[in-house]
Amino acid sequence: MAGLEGWKLKEDKIKKYYKFADFAGALAFVNKVGEIAERMDHHPDIKLGWGYAKVKTTTHDRDGVTDFDIELARQVDAIAPTEGQEGGEAKAPDDPGVNVESPS
Secondary structure, eight states: OTTOTTOEEETTEEEEEEEOSSHHHHHHHHHHHHHHHHHHTOOOEEEEETTEEEEEEOBGGGTBOOHHHHHHHHHHHHHSOOTTOTTOOOOOTTSTTOOOSOOO
16 A cells, blocks of 8 residues: 555555544545545545544455555545645645546
């Protein structure tokens, strides 16, 4: 999982915890993750709460982590506020720096 900072492999999934200053910031992030997931046709499990979002992904029909999960994780990280910008505005999935195409 080179290049995926903060993602943890557990059993057949990769997961990451994101912190936000408030519920609204976490919700905005989750909605943007949903847009990416729809465009990729690869849908993670997301847990949303006050000031946090947890994202877990696996490829169910392959019983584990695949390139789709790795690419989804990269896309999610690309829209997440950076360290030190906790709760900052998440980047939009249509930001030129965010590629939302499915991996080849």
